[in-house]
Amino acid sequence: xxxxxxxxxxxxxxxxxxxxxxxxxxxxxxxxxxxxxxxxxxxxxxxxxxxxxxxxxxxxxxxxxxxxxxxxxxxxxxxxxxxxxxxxxxxxxxxxxxxxxxxxxxxxxxxxxxxxxxxxxxxxxxxxxxxxxxxx
Numbered sequence: 634x635x636x637x638x639x640x641x642x643x644x645x646x647x648x649x650x651x652x653x654x655x656x657x658x659x660x661x662x663x664x665x666x667x668x669x670x671x672x673x674x675x676x677x678x679x680x681x682x683x684x685x686x687x688x689x690x691x692x693x694x695x696x697x698x699x700x701x702x703x704x705x706x707x708x709x710x711x712x713x714x715x716x717x718x719x720x721x722x723x724x725x726x727x728x729x730x731x732x733x734x735x736x737x738x739x740x741x742x743x744x745x746x747x748x749x750x751x752x753x754x755x756x757x758x759x760x761x762x763x764x765x766x767x768x769x
Contacts, residue, residue, distance in 0.1 A: 638689055638697045647689040652742060654693025661692055665699055665762055669723030676751045682706055687760060698763055705756040712748045721756060
């Protein structure tokens with residue numbers, strides 16, 4: 634059982650990375666370790682963010698695990714995403730080639746992929762990890 638969300642964060646929106654419990658857990662762990670400081674989504678998903686917004690991130694079981702704060706939001710086409718952003722997403726070997734392959738597969742599963750699709754590219758910072766509340 635996870636720790637409850639501290640009262641100061643209970644008003645925040647929640648989301649989980651990815652499209653499956655396993656992917657949610659994998660990407661969450663990368664964010665907690667500090668390897669993942671960026672994410673992207675289609676521009677029309679309901680979890681579009683604004684700079685300065687904070688989110689409670691859920692694990693694959695829907696349990697709250699941490700809070701992140703959006704530091705930058707840009708919009709660019711899939712084929713315009715650069716190596717720096719791919720590296721900051723923290724996945725695989727952190728290369729642009731890996732990022733493109735993984736995201737073609739991911740957005741393909743959602744039935745939404747095209748080389749020129751518009752993405753919301755978000756950078757974030759880790760604010761707090763739950764379960765370690767004694768140090769907050």
